[in-house]
Every structure is written in C-alpha cells, then in structure tokens.
Amino acid sequence: MxxxxxxxxVQAIPSLFGIMLLTFLLTRLSPSDPVQLMxxxxxxxTVEDKAALRHSLGxxxxxxxxxxxxxxxxxxxxxxxxxxxxxPVTQLIWERIPNTMQYTIPSLILAVLIGAPLGFVAARxxxxxxxxxxxxMSVVLHSLPEFFVGLLVVLILGVQLRWLxxxxxxxxxxxxxxxxxxxxxxxxPVIVGALGGIAFYPRLMRTEVLEILGQDYVRTARSKGLRxxxxxxxxxxxxxxIPVVTIFGGLLGIVxxxxxxxxxxxxxxxxxxxxxxxxxxxxxPMVQAxxxxxxxxLLLSYILRDIAYxxxxxxxxxx
Amino acid sequence: MAQxxxxxxxxxxxxxxxRRASAGFWSDALWRLRHDPTTLAAIAIFMLMVLLxxxxxxxxxxxxxxxxxxxxxxxTYAKPNLGDPAMWLGGDHIGRSVVVRLxxxxxxxxxxxxxxxxxxxxxxxxxxxxxxxxxxxxxDVIVWLVSTIRSIPTLYLxxxxxxxxxxxxxxxxxxxxxxxxxxxxxxxxxxxFALRERDFVIAARTIGARxxxxxxxxxxxxxxxxxxxxxxxxxxxxxxAESAISYIGFGIQPPTPSxxxxxNNATTFVFRGPHLIYGPGIAIAVTVLCLYLIGDGLRxxxxxxxxxxxxxxxx
Numbered sequence: 117m118x119x120x121x122x123x124x125x126v127q128a129i130p131s132l133f134g135i136m137l138l139t140f141l142l143t144r145l146s147p148s149d150p151v152q153l154m155x156x157x158x159x160x161x162t163v164e165d166k167a168a169l170r171h172s173l174g175x176x177x178x179x180x181x182x183x184x185x186x187x188x189x190x191x192x193x194x195x196x197x198x199x200x201x202x203x204p205v206t207q208l209i210w211e212r213i214p215n216t217m218q219y220t221i222p223s224l225i226l227a228v229l230i231g232a233p234l235g236f237v238a239a240r241x242x243x244x245x246x247x248x249x250x251x252x253m254s255v256v257l258h259s260l261p262e263f264f265v266g267l268l269v270v271l272i273l274g275v276q277l278r279w280l281x282x283x284x285x286x287x288x289x290x291x292x293x294x295x296x297x298x299x300x301x302x303x304x305p306v307i308v309g310a311l312g313g314i315a316f317y318p319r320l321m322r323t324e325v326l327e328i329l330g331q332d333y334v335r336t337a338r339s340k341g342l343r344x345x346x347x348x349x350x351x352x353x354x355x356x357x358i359p360v361v362t363i364f365g366g367l368l369g370i371v372x373x374x375x376x377x378x379x380x381x382x383x384x385x386x387x388x389x390x391x392x393x394x395x396x397x398x399x400x401p402m403v404q405a406x407x408x409x410x411x412x413x414l415l416l417s418y419i420l421r422d423i424a425y426x427x428x429x430x431x432x433x434x435x
Numbered sequence: 436m437a438q439x440x441x442x443x444x445x446x447x448x449x450x451x452x453x454r455r456a457s458a459g460f461w462s463d464a465l466w467r468l469r470h471d472p473t474t475l476a477a478i479a480i481f482m483l484m485v486l487l488x489x490x491x492x493x494x495x496x497x498x499x500x501x502x503x504x505x506x507x508x509x510x511t512y513a514k515p516n517l518g519d520p521a522m523w524l525g526g527d528h529i530g531r532s533v534v535v536r537l538x539x540x541x542x543x544x545x546x547x548x549x550x551x552x553x554x555x556x557x558x559x560x561x562x563x564x565x566x567x568x569x570x571x572x573x574x575d576v577i578v579w580l581v582s583t584i585r586s587i588p589t590l591y592l593x594x595x596x597x598x599x600x601x602x603x604x605x606x607x608x609x610x611x612x613x614x615x616x617x618x619x620x621x622x623x624x625x626x627x628f629a630l631r632e633r634d635f636v637i638a639a640r641t642i643g644a645r646x647x648x649x650x651x652x653x654x655x656x657x658x659x660x661x662x663x664x665x666x667x668x669x670x671x672x673x674x675x676a677e678s679a680i681s682y683i684g685f686g687i688q689p690p691t692p693s694x695x696x697x698x699n700n701a702t703t704f705v706f707r708g709p710h711l712i713y714g715p716g717i718a719i720a721v722t723v724l725c726l727y728l729i730g731d732g733l734r735x736x737x738x739x740x741x742x743x744x745x746x747x748x749x750x
Contacts, residue, residue, distance in 0.1 A: 130579050131583050142596065255727050270705075275705070275709070276709075369588055377590070380682075403594070407591045407595060
C-alpha cells in the first residue's frame with residue numbers, strides 16, 4: 117500500500133506541472149498586460165515607472181525564464197503578493213480554505229448519505245412508483261443550476277420567510293465557529309452544495325446495483341440459496357459502493373467549482389469568494405494562486421480517491 | 436396488415452447512409468425512441484425552445500412590439516401582467532421586457548451550448564480515438580493534458596479566461612469547448628483501447644487497412660452511439676457552465692442578454708424585483724432538463740448493452 121501511495125504521488129507531479137504551465141500561459145499570453153492591470157486607475161504613472169515596475173516584477177525577461185522563476189518561488193510556497201491586499205496570496209488563501217471546507221465537507225457527506233440509499237432503493241424497486249419518483253427527482257435536481265437554487269433559498273427562506281439568514285458566516289457581532297449561529301448560517305450553503313451529489317448519486321447507484329444484480333456471481337449466490345439480505349449486503353452493496361467511493365474525488369471538483377457560485381450567493385468568505393474578489397479587483401496573482409491551489413486540492417482528492425479505491429478493491433493495486 | 440405498415444415506417448425513417456452500414460441497429464433505436472413518450476416530449480419542448488430562439492427577432496417585432504434593449508424608465512420593476520404580452524414576465528430595473536430578453540438569451544445560451552458541444556465532440560473524438568489507437572508517446576501526452584485540465588476546477592479556469600479575454604458568445608463557446616472535451620476524449624480513448632484488440636480491427640489491419648481508415652471506418656462507428664448520448668448531455672453542461680460564469684459576471688456581458696447575466700441582474704435587484712429571478716432560472720432548468728431527458732432516452736434507445744443488463748424490456 118505504501119508503494120502504491122508513493123507511486124500515485126509521483127504520478128501527480130506532471131499534472132501539477134501542467135496546472136502551473138496552463139495558468140502561467142493563460143495569464144501571460146492573454147491580451148491584458150499585468151503591469152497595466154496593476155497601475156490601472158493611476159493616470160500619473162510615467163512610461164519609465166512602468167518599465168521599472170515591469171523590471172522589478174521580472175516581466176521583461178524571456179517567458180521560459182519567467183516560468184522557471186515562478187515555479188521556483190512556487191516551490192517555496194511563494195505565489196506572489198496580492199496587488200490588492202499587498203500581502204502574500206498563499207497566506208490569504210490559507211485563511212480562507214477552512215471556511216470553504218466547513219460547508220463542502222458536510223455537503224459531500226450529506227450527498228452520499230441521502231443519494232446512495234435512494235439509488236439503492238430505486239434499483240431494488242425498479243419500475244415501481246418509488247423508482248420513478250427517485251429518478252424524476254434526480255434528473256430535475258440535476259438540471260437546476262446551483263446559483264438558481266441558492267437564489268431561491270435566499271429569496272424564499274431568507275428574505276420572504278426569514279427562516280434562514282441571507283448570507284455570511286455569522287450574525288453581526290458574533291464570531292464563533294462551533295455554535296448554533298454558525299450552524300444556521302451553514303444550512304443554506306450545505307444544502308445547495310449537496311444538491312449536485314443528491315441528484316447524481318441515485319443515478320450512479322441505481323445503474324451500478326442493476327448491473328451487479330445481473331452478474332453471474334449474484335445468480336450463483338441466489339442458486340446456492342443464500343438469503344436475499346445476505347446477497348444484497350454482501351454481494352451487491354459492497355460492489356456497488358466502489359464507484360460511489362471513486363466518484364467522491366470528482367465530486368470535490370464540482371463542489372470546488374460551484375464554491376465560486378455558492379459563496380457568491382451566500383456571501384460566504386471562502387476560496388471561491390476570494391477568487392471572485394481577485395477577479396473583480398484584477399488582482400491577478402491572487403486569481404492565479406487560487407486556481408493553482410484549487411488544482412492542488414483537486415489532485416489531492418483524486419489521489420485520496422485512488423487510495424480509497426485500492427483499499428476497497430485490492431485488484432486495482434496490481435495495475 | 437399492421438406489420439406491413441410498421442415495415443414501411445422503418446424504411447422511411449432510417450437515414451439512407453447509415454442504413455447500408457447497420458440498418459438493424461439504427462432502425463431499432465429509432466423504434467425504441469418513438470415508443471418513449473418522455474423523450475419525445477423532451478425533444479418537442481427543446482425544439483420549441485430552439486424555434487422560439489430562432490424567431491426572437493420576428494416575435495419581438497410583431498408580437499411583443501418591444502425590442503430587447505427598449506427601456507421604460509417610468510415603469511420599472513413592472514409586476515408580471517397578462518394584459519401586455521411584453522410584460523408577461525414583468526419588467527426589470529430599467530423597464531425592459533423580461534420575456535423578450537429571455538428569448539434573446541435563449542439564442543445566446545442555445546448557440547453556445549450547441550457550438551461548444553461541436554467543439555468538445557470533434558476535439559474529444561479525434562484526440563480520444565487517436566490516443567487510444569496509436570498509444571505510445573501520443574497517448575501519454577493526451578493523458579497528461581486530460582488529467583491536467585481535469586485537475587483545475589472548471590469554473591476557476593473559466594473565470595481566468597473571462598477575466599483576461601473579452602468574451603462574445605462565439606469565443607465563450609470555443610473556450611467552453613476547449614475546456615470541456617476531456618470527458619469525451621477519455622471515454623473515446625478507453626473504448627478505442629478495447630476495440631483495437633477486437634477481431635474485426637485485427638482483420639482490417641491484416642488486409643492492410645491504414646490507421647486512418649481503421650479509426651474512422653471501424654472504430655468510430657462503434658463509438659458513435661455513446662458519443663451521441665454524451666454530446667446531448669454536453670450541450671446541457673455547457674449551457675450550465677455558460678450561465679454560471681455569466682451569473683458570476685465574467686461571461687456574456689450586458690447589454691447582450693444571456694440567461695446567466697439576467698440572473699446576475701436579478702440578484703442585484705432581488706429586493707425590489709423578486710419576480711426577476713424566476714424567468715431565467717426556470718428557462719435554464721427546463722432546457723437542461725430536456726437535454727438530460729433526451730440524453731437518457733437516447734442512451735436507452737442506442738446502448739444495446741443496457742438492454743441485456745436490465746433484462747427483457749427497456750422500460
């Protein structure tokens with residue numbers, strides 16, 4: 117297992133390099149000039165000042181050299197200073213990650229806990245009424261954009277009914293992490309964040325269970341006269357859970373992506389909100405850094421997923 | 436007599452060029468599709484959307500008598516009212532007609548969805564099949580590229596693109612395509628891996644068929660059903676991505692209406708005009724729902740493997 121993990125970590129290096137290269141190229145090859153972005157709004161800046169700034173940022177060097185320099189400093193966890201906050205971006209990001217995790221992790225867990233059983237039930241009762249309801253629910257939820265649902269939650273539960281707070285992490289004046297106030301504020305983001313998974317898991321689980329029910333080993337188990345409950349838990353459920361585990365990593369990508377939207381809707385000061393503010397302020401090291409950190413988080417989740425996969429299904433390690 | 440009429444139907448409905456290759460499969464699929472009311476309804480609604488979007492100019496001139504940019508500053512946040520067609524869904528913060536803007540937004544969203552899908556599909560198929568067929572260093576490069584793009588949250592990447600480039604619907608569609616092809620490529624690659632070891636491919640190689648011919652005459656037709664399903668679902672996910680990035684404010688820029696930026700607008704004015712969020716939101720949801728349903732229906736109709744698994748009848 118140790119060797120498997122080590123190999124998987126080494127395999128992530130090219131992707132990490134790719135993420136760096138892509139974000140670097142995108143920002144450097146775009147028509148917008150970082151110096152221009154930095155000094156935007158200041159009209160009394162001379163051409164010489166700009167050239168000096170360009171030189172001090174190393175932007176007048178050849179691109180490959182710039183890239184190497186940038187990678188070098190990124191290796192020491194230095195992704196530059198924010199144009200807007202004038203602080204190291206890694207520090208700012210580090211402060212925001214826990215905020216994002218606070219609602220993404222509960223919403224992922226909620227999604228599995230609700231979605232997977234629903235899929236199992238749908239598969240067991242295939243073609244009957246609950247199956248139709250679950251499938252309809254899943255496809256409808258799947259097609260509702262998160263920001264629309266989020267807006268509805270804010271508008272109906274927040275503004276009109278006043279059951280939930282309309283945004284931010286705490287009521288003004290309070291600043292606790294483990295308390296009722298935070299819990300109430302978390303409800304909206306967690307529910308909206310979980311919707312994608314709640315829509316997705318039943319479909320996955322249903323197909324998976326149906327496929328396994330048609331397998332030879334299930335028929336063998338049945339013909340041996342095993343009790344249906346033993347077959348379902350021992351043969352079907354165990355195998356059906358494999359993709360549920362593997363897809364978990366991919367879901368983090370969706371959750372991270374939608375964090376941009378969810379945090380916008382709920383005014384939640386997390387990673388997505390930081391990225392959005394960075395984009396609005398044309399704070400371009402910030403945007404670059406959040407994208408890279410998002411990529412690293414995603415890569416880590418893929419690695420965790422593969423480890424979990426290998427743990428659930430030992431055949432994987434052989435590959 | 437009844438059987439005779441079914442046979443006639445099949446002959447009419449099957450496209451001639453695919454009929455020669457494998458008449459049984461496609462006509463079978465079409466038959467199943469025609470007996471699937473949910474999918475048919477979804478196709479009908481989607482077609483209606485397309486029709487409305489295409490005739491947006493005509494409807495705005497002749498039916499609503501209200502252009503998408505026309506303002507009515509004395510009558511802002513008009514509540515939905517059935518008397519005036521242009522105000523069926525109310526007016527926004529500068530008195531523009533929500534219905535008319537939805538129609539024009541449909542144009543943008545549907546165009547981006549379909550065009551983006553064409554980009555993902557062609558790129559994904561070409562890259563995926565060639566990687567799966569040639570393997571070696573080309574495959575390594577593709578796998579690296581795919582895993583790189585997949586490790587960056589899509590919306591983050593889109594936000595960078597939106598921040599750095601001026602996006603019109605066409606360029607946004609191209610970017611969405613360039614970001615979204617990895618899923619199709621991955622599946623095409625995996626399927627090609629399996630297909631290239633099959634007897635018919637080996638046979639083709641034995642008689643000296645060139646790689647290009649094998650890929651397009653032998654591998655591609657076997658992927659086509661799966662790709663059609665994926666393409667349908669791709670249109671939906673591209674529409675969702677477009678609306679999300681426009682909602683954030685870095686996609687399609689006003690005054691060009693898109694469902695996403697209309698929702699952005701609605702958020703800003705949510706306290707005075709709460710009715711503004713329903714139109715664009717429901718429009719996105721219904722379009723995406725239709726496309727998912729069509730995708731599901733096509734999968735049931737096209738994927739013969741599912742039939743075996745789910746036993747007897749498909750439904």
